Amino acid sequence: MYQTNYHRPSSVQEAVKLIGGAAEGKYLAGGMTLIATMKQRLAAPSDLVDLRHIAELKGITVNGRSVRIGAATTHHDVASSAELEAVCPAICALASHIGDPHVRHMGTIGGSIANNDPAADYPAAMLALDATIVTNSRQIAAADFFTGLFETALDDGEIITAITFDAPAKAAYQKFPNPASRYAMAGVFVARRDNGEVRVAVTGAGSNGVFRHQGMEAALAGNWSPDAVGNISVDASDLLTDLHASAAYRAKLIKVMTKRAVAAA
């Protein structure tokens, strides 16, 4: 790891000010990706601004079906929230399968979303839940937030403070893990609203990161059952091929995971 300077603010305002004063500053949430990246000398922030000690970034609020999750809420806290479980068990289940127990004790929803790893789980949930990413300066629709591999709509110094969404009628997430890293090789989050609207978001497979699959959404809107996607084709041309899986196989997995998510929802 290269040299860096650590800061520990206690408010969002202080954090923003610290990052503004840094040459190449980075926010440090749980650090589960950033520290590993720095250890491999693939990132070299001059300054790290730790968000773990800002009380206003933490906590889960459920109001009717309206959900607010503070950005610094850990995966463990999302997974084990009874309030959240009551309205949107799918997101609890998703959080309970991110990384491993130790990673879940440190990693946060805000950190995961800001990083936008193409194999991360949360971005799929954000898209399918039509979530809003709340920052210190604005609100960004998930649809506009994830802009490419490890790319988001966040400006320099902008900080995610919370995630909000309305809990759907039905939702589930199914992932097929990479046998080595256990990240999603294809992960599908499905959500169905009371009005019949369906969203299907796919992570781990797209060559440009998380995406929605309109074909399956339309099919499932017409018929909310696993069989509905049987005849839908998933185009492999925009999917990743790597050491672990070809695009064609990922296309196959997307369909299977979608079916299983619908069955589980």
Added chain:
Amino acid sequence: MAKITMTVNGRQVSGTCDDRTLLVHFIRENLGLTGTHVGCETSQCGACVIHMDGLSVKSCSILAVQAAGSSITTIEGLAKDGELHPVQAAFKAHHGLQCGFCTPGMVMTAVDMIARHGSNLDEATVRAELEGNICRCTGYHNIVKAILAAAGEMGGVRQAAE
């Protein structure tokens, strides 16, 4: 350089280190507690698992400065008054270790796992909960057995105390 203070195994300790120093290196080198190990750089093997403020974490993925002010338990802090912790005793009774290198992380993981699940653990849950800990010697068979035995024993102890 940062001067940091934290509580480790019940004792307050202070030390000076680079901001870039990982918690595991602070524990091993500054504090001389070499029971916590490093087996990879990608946060997967779990040889470095400790407890920070009561939760299991990977000390190779946390800066020492991040842990300033917190309360840390390492493998050295588990046995009390020379008596093995029930999880340590179960690992010994069930041959849940061979070379011993992953063992501190496994034991710290098991203690955390049992704290969260109590004696309701079953084999499938234990295996799933071990996702962040790699052992190359045991094939996990006896680790799983030891954790289930310890969970049963600790559950039993808790019930008796209630």
Added chain:
Amino acid sequence: MGVEGIGARVARKEDKRFLTGKGRYTDDMSVPGMKYAVFVRSPHAHAKIKSIDATAAKAMPGVIDVLDGKQLTADGIGNLICGWMIHSKDGSPMRMGAWRPLADETVRYVGDAVAVVVADSVNEARDAAEAVIVDYDPLPVVTDPVKALADGQPQLHPEAPNNMIFDWELGDAAATDAAIAAAAHVTEVKILNNRLSPNAMEPRAALGIYDSGDDHYTCYTTSQNPHLARLVMSAFYNVAPENKLRVIAPDVGGGFGSKIYIYPEEIVCLWASKRTGVPVKWTCDRTEAFLTDAHGRDHVSTVKMAFDSANKITALKVDTIANLGAYMSLFSSCVPTYLYATLLSGQYDIPAIHANVRTVYTNTAPVDAYRGAGRPEATYLLERTMETAARELGLSPAELRRINFIRSFPHQTPVIMNYDAGDYEASLNAAMAAADWDGFAARKEEAERRGMKRGIGMSCYIEACGLAPSSAVGSLGAGVGLWESAEVRVNAVGTIEVMTGSHSHGQGHETTFAQLVADRFGVPIDSVNIVHGDTDKVQMGMGTYGSRSGAVGMSAVAKALDKVEAKAKKIAAHLMEADESDIVIENGELKVAGTDKSVPWFQMALAAYTAHNLPAGMEPGLKEGAFYDPSNFTFPAGCYICEVEVDPDTGQTEIIQFVAADDFGNIINPMIVEGQVHGGLAQGIGQALLEGVHYDPENGQLLTASYMDYAMPRADDLPSFKVSTSNTPCPNNPLGVKGCGEAGAIGSPPALINAITDAIGNNALTMPATPEKVWAAAHAAN
């Protein structure tokens, strides 16, 4: 057997320190003034080094020095060697290219060390390593062993035209060809054995300490055989003469073969310590381990197995190309030859066998022995071929094996080995019963109703452990003897220290070796200490690998115990004025049989040291040593059965049950033996299902350089195992033991692949059977 004697399920003496964080591994060592080494490694798989400029690096904070290969060469440090000479079938010796501890002219794989930085901290050393400017002239690359043999390919070493190291054969080619020509049926298969990374959880490390006052070196290192390390570093690498070099392998966190070899790093740490005047510690990180730890396996083979009309095997012909990587590692040459082809008869009576093995240089990490070493390759080849043949011949897998089992012993195979004892059908029957083989059809039907494909597969393996005797392995080219030493020291208070040349890095020797002593003298194991891993404490030893510690290491202890026992009885007889032939040792007492006269063990020991009243002419003290050289290999064998369910939608394989029925001969501690089997099974299952080292064929970059890309078996990849043992004692050592450390890794891969191919109805599947491969094969079959 007593509660702590031979055969007892004794909890391990060494566990407490590991469980409380008090294990002492090499990286835990710290000495005053110690500095840290980081290696500058080649990012190219093949290149000429034009220049190395360390000026900027040397000026960086905390840097003590930067040293390179030219300095190492100037100081007379020798080339790394391969210690087993193999001759090609034309009689020419193997063609060994030079391996410099720090490359000074050419780098031949990604990770080849070119320089070392010594600095106050690891971080500073790493900062400076990045600032060392190495000017490379890249050369073309070859990573595929088959391609590397062809004309016009990049050449790694001038000594080895077409990159071929040797072209070796074993067996009778003419007889084999004739039998194949006359066969009723010939099964032909192509077998790939995937390249693996050993992945001991403790990364390699070395601490070199040079003491200028005595011109003496100490090396703490992660070694399975510190004495061999000292011998090789003295005799071949010119680090220091043996009397000026102490090698200590303290607690070692797993080896699996990868810590047998003497690598560049420990040599360089010792040399750099003298150069810089400070103790130098290096600790490998995991990516460095993936790059530089010797890999295992990597064979490409074609097989022909001939049968007569009664389904008896009449011949086996094998052609193998083995990838040895960029350099010949210490025992790399014997793995695909004498540890491989000699086992090709398996458990079967095969009249004619011929194996041809070509070994090849490629721009990849060196390949050497990894858990099983040659025997897994032989077993996988043979048991996949047997399974294929059974399917072709329309026989059940068990039936074909039963027809061909060797049933009388000793049995001379056509490939050197003389099997001493065994009962293969007993293991097969035990495994089939434990797996409820007969109930499989119903289970398959039930799975089918759930949309799952269920399959079952078996593997009948044999292995050879405890390579011996030394004269025999010497005649086959080994550069070392393969005996073991032991010394038993009885202290004046009766406690006992056993010095052994074996090395424990997870095997539990501190317990099992002590059980041997407890069994013999009836003393508690807590009064017995096992001392190993330090060349200053144990005179000489050959270390631990090849499942040899029981059969060879413990036999040496048993021999030394014989001598101690004889002297102890003489002393006791003298003290009790009895005849020494009437003395028996029980429960820590030496008794005169048939009387109530006895002397406690400690009192006899005290008498040996006070020497006030010893038999006339007897030397004081009680300390005896032994060197034990076995008369033959041992031959553990067994049958493994695996049952799987394949999800046809994803290709995901779930192991429903894994049964292991092994014959290890006599067993010292069943708990530890079971643990060895579990671990071996996990590694074998890892090979079959998950693990594989991949290089980019274009540029030789390692694609599986971390746990993000190299799939290690985790707890939820594996089931709990059903293991059992039968016991045909080994007739060739005093304990009747055979060795159990590698069996699991040897026998399991074919059982798993046989099960998956059975489930999907397609025999064309290579390891690792990743979900995508299985999915594709399942769909190709339909």
